[in-house]
Amino acid sequence: MKIRKSLFIVIFMFGVVRVFAQSQPLKLWYKQPAQKWTDALPVGNGRIGGMVYGGVVEDHIQYNEQTLWTGGPRDYNRKGAVKYLEPIRKLLSEGKQAEAEAMAQQHFMGMKSNELNYAADSAKWFNAMKDIRPPLKSKEWTPITLPTEQGWETAPGLEGLDGAVWFTTTVNVPPDWQGKNLVLNLGRIRDIDFTYVNGKRIGSTNGTAYRKYTIPAADVHLGSNQLSVLVVNFYDKGGFTSNTKTLSVYPEGRESDVISLAGAWHYHVQDDNPPAYPRYNADYQPFADLYLQFPKQEITDYKRDLDLTNATVHVTYKADGVNYAREYFSSAPDQVMAVHLTADKPGKITLEALLSSLHKNYVIRKIDDHTLAISLKVKDGVLRGVSYLHVQSIGGKVVVSPKSISVTGANEATFYLTAATNFKNYHDVSGNPEAICKKQIAAITTKSYATIKAAHIRDYQKYFNTFSIDLGKGENADLPTDERILKFGKSPDPSFISLYMQFGRYLLISSSRPGGGPANLQGLWNNLLTPPWGSKFTTNINLEMNYWPAELLNLSTCSEPFFSIVDDLAKTGHETAVEHYGAPGWVLHHNTDLWRGTAPVNASNHGIWVSGAAWLCHQLWEHYLYSGDKGFLQKRAYPEMKGAAEFFVHFLVKNPKTGCLISTPSNSPEHGGLVAGPTMDHQIIRDLFKNCIEAAKVLNIDRAFADTLKLKYSQIAPNKIGKYGQLQEWLEDKDDTTDTHRHISHMWGVYPGTDITFKTPELLKAAEQSMKYRGDEGTGWSIAWKVNIWARMHQGDHAYLMLSKLLSPADVSSGKEKGGVYHNLFDAHPPFQIDGNFGGAAGLAEMLLQSQGDAIELLPALPTALPQGNIKGICARGGFVLDFEWQNGQLKNVEVFSKLGKTCRLSYAGKTVDIETQKGKSYRFNADLKQL
Known part of the structure; x- marks a missing residue:
């Protein structure tokens, strides 16, 4: 009989050591190297992140450093914007939304970078470009395949390019087209084109409109015709961005007689230095790439994995009778990324290591006989980056040239990579x-690889090992991860859900560590110079969602970077409150x-x-509720909560129709345009006022201000039920039952807020109706x-349905991506956006435990698909940590550990018990909540 070895996790908590078995190995694994970035496996130490491809002949580790962004310090506020606040409000109150939006766009939006100088600079540059003719020498042209639907930046060598680029191809006109005008269809081009046939300009268009030009018959030759297009792109995607069917030419009136122009073209970069395009926000940037090139070999038994229990990636394979192994991790204690290469026979490690970067301005140089460096500068920004690559080997020969590091005939080799920028704050x-x-490389040269690895694992596990979940195995548990994703919707695989939840925790530990910055839209990982949505901090849900699992899943310390960005934003947000609203306190809009x-x-x-500020403050208060840290509340959270509340005390105005206080101008993210009084605003503001009142009571301060908030709270426009029985998203009853918009902003009061609960059954029913209208699809x-909303409604099976959709394959056979997960379990917006990973992990936890009300609810939304399981280390408000087990859909037992010594109220299946606890002690209960 074969016995499976169990993995044991040790938890150290208040001096108590608890050991429990994890029945399934927590690994993502594959039988092949990564083919694309969303196949690669992530490592990170909160500051340096890498994506490991695991190739055999060439391995690729694309890496990031958390502080490498475009832009620089500047004032984002538009001086004098406050003068337009009341006129915008007046237009909205008169029902003139379009006029209000136009005025706000011109006078109320923040300042862009380079906004004042751009018009003159770009006109001068553009005028020089449009008079240039295509080059004649063939050696100046490079092959390319068109169209590039996602922009020319997806073509090798054109990454991140902005400017003027020539494209050319030949069109062979058949005899029966003679004497005919031709229609040239170029599809969508970004941003401006100057199109020539046989050297004569036939058209030019600005914008992303579809290009369709008529070529006069007199300008057409029988046989070969030269088509040349100068594309001028100022920022972001450039070039031919329609599909292959669109790019074509045909005789006028004979559209079916078409010649496709998709395929082989040539390009020439005329000028890639346009003036810096005005931007509202900066973009998070990739840093560089490490390539490891190996001798060609026939290999067998390839395997690639990410072990969540110790935050290491592995690649193993056999070649010529030798077993090769590579191990990768990003160490927080030593602030390096490590790549360790071994073979089970001596002298078999031979490779060349190279550094490269997508940034145009980079230099590679030799530091010493074991170290190579890359230095780079961000385009249109103030930040510089430096990265050192250091090698240590046992046996063999190491040669460092000005461009690469070669290792020949070593028994083993270890590469250490570090990176930094000139950013301080x-x-x-x-x-x-x-x-x-x-300094970082010097510090590791005196240490062995074993020592560095042990420190990395020890540091990582102090976070990871605070929590465990086991939902049972399932029939697909032993399959590679990419195969499990494909089969998940067709057969039960509960351990895959456990893996996904723990992967979410892994990503948070890897991208958000004390002393660093918070996780952005892609956490820590980005491979594009123009990433989706700038990979920014989007604050109308996405940044907040990144931290939903932190308290609940025992990763409270990982919230420290979140608190740090709130500290900063409270300062810059005060300036915005003054300049745009003439208000005290601080304000934050939807991006930073x-x-x-x-x-x-x-x-x-x-x-x-x-x-935005009020929503961030909600999570400050949540940290206090979970931790009971009164020092944090007094010194950090409450001053920022009070500042956000002071802004709204000033900002809220009376609706002349109802007498209620409303938020105007604002928006129900990102839906319905500029309005007065969106429901979400009022839910969040009520939450902020309620929490400030309670915090002032805890700290025994600011009674007069608390009284002001109580009065204002009672006057805020209430949630309303509309004509379809739905919860209204706006003041007016104008919801569309066929609207399936991705934002469900008016559900904020259900989750993460507590404005709508089982104590408000009519509103909860209306919220459920709204959820049904919005549907179950989405990004x-x-x-x-x-997932979280349906869990809060105690509808476990519906919550599980949503979780199943979240775990569906994003890479579908049609080639069109959808919401779900990529092969490496990254969440697909699409494209990749990490908040779904964090929100999904939190949603599963909400099914199993809720504590936002008067009691800790056990299994409040347990789906029938998860009839058995156990969880250890899940946290509840009030400073409680719980372990519990269930079988056949029923609670079996529960243990409560009290961190603060507060009264604990447990609730399950209609039973509620109260127990007085002592700090640092545990309490056990059976399924009937009787203490054991």
Whole structure:
């Protein structure tokens, strides 16, 4: 009989050691190397993140450093914007939304970078570009396949390019087209084209409109015709971005007689230095790439895995009778990424290591006989980066050239990679990245690989080992992860759900550590110079969702970077409150970045949303509820909560129709345009006022201010039920029952708020009706939010349905991505956006335990698909940590550990018990909640 070895996790808590078995190995694993970035496996130490491809002939580790962004310190606020606040409000009150949005766009949005100088600079540059003719020499042209639907930046060598680029191809006109005008269909081009046939310009268009030009018959030759297009792109995607069917030419009136122009073209970069395009926000940037090139070999038994229990990635395979192994991790104690290569026979490690970067301005140089460096500068920004690659080997020969490191015939080799920038904080960029890298590499040269690895695992496990979940095995548990994803919706695989939840915890530990910055839209990982949505901190749900699992899943310490960004935003947000609203306190709109801009950005129909600060403060209060840390509340949370509340005391105005206080101007993210009084705002503001009142009571301060908040609280426009029985999203009863928008903002009061609960049954029923109208589809993070909402409604099977959709394959056979997960379990918006991973992990926890009300509810939304399981280390408000087990859908037992010594109220299946606890003690109960 074969006995499976169990993995044991040890938890150290208040001096108590608890050991329990994890029945399934927590690994993502594959039988092949990564083919694309969303196949690669992530490692991270909170500051340095890597994506490991695990190739055999060439391995690729794309890496990031958390502080490498575009832009620089600047004032994001528009001076004098406050003059337009009342006129915008007046237009909205008169029902003139379009006029209000137009005024707000012109006068109320924040300032863009380079906004004042751009018009003159770009006109001068553009005028020089449009008079240039295509090059004649063939050696100046490079092959390319068109169209590039996601922009020319997806073509090798054109990553991140902005500017003017020529494209050319030949069109062979058949004899029966002679004398005919031709129709040239170029599809969508970004941003401006100047199109020539046989050297004569036939058209030019600005914008993303579809291009369709007529070529006069007199300008067409029988046989070969030269088509040349100069594309001028100022920022972001450039080039031919329609599909292959669109790119074509045909005789006028004979559309069916078409010649496709999709396929082989040539390009020539005319100028890739346009003036810096005005931007509301900065973009998070990739840092560089490490390539490990090996001799070609025939291999067998390939395996690639990520072990969540110790935060290490592995690649193993056999070649020529030798077993090769690689191990990768990103160490927080030593601030390096490590790649360790071994073979089971001596002298078999031979490779060349190279560094490269997508950034145009980079230099590679030799530091010493074991160290290579790359230095780079971000385009249109103030930040510089330096990275050192250091090698240590046992046996063999090491040669460091000015461009690479070669290792020949070693028994084993270890590469250590570090990276740093000149960023110190959002208003100081005087750091010395060279000195930082030099110091970090010097510190590890006296240590063995075993010592560095042991320190990494010890540090990581102090976070990870605070929690365990086991939902049973399932029939697909032994399959590779990519195969499990494909089969998940067709057969039960409960251990896959456990793996996904723990993967979410792994990502949070890896991307958000004390002393660093918070997880952004992609956590720590980004491979694009123009990432989706800038990979920023989007604060109308996404940044907050990143931290939903932190308290509940015993990772409270990982919230420290979140608290740090709130500290910064409270300062910059005060300036915005003054300049845009003439208000005290602080305000935050829907996006921010490394430089902590808080002004409204993008477009007035969704960028003027005032509740970001209040939502961030909700999570400050949640940390207090879980931790009981009165020092945190007094010194950090309450002052920022009070500041956010002071803003709304000033900002709220009386609705002349109802007499209620409303939030105006604002937006129901990112839906319905600029409005007065969106429901979500009022739910969040009530939550903020309620929490401030309670915090002032706990701290025994600010009684007069608390009384002001109580009065204002009672006057805020209430939640309303509309004509379809739905919870209204706006003041007016104008919800559309066919609307399936991804944002479900008016559900904030259900989750994460507590404005709508089982104590308000009519409102809860209306919220459920709204959820049914919105439907069960959505982007990744939207589906994750729905998991949590249905769990809060105690509808476990519906919550599980949403979780199943969240775990469906994003890479579908049709080639069109959808919400779900990629092969590496990254969440798909699509494209990748990490908040769905975090929201999904939190949603599963909400099914199993809730404590937002008067009691700790056990298994409040247990789905029938998860009839058995056990969980250890899940946290509840009031400072409690719980372990419990269930079988056949019923609670079996529960143990409660009290961190604070408060009264514990437990609730299960209609039974409720109260127990007085002592700090540091545990209490056990049976299924009937009788103490054992």
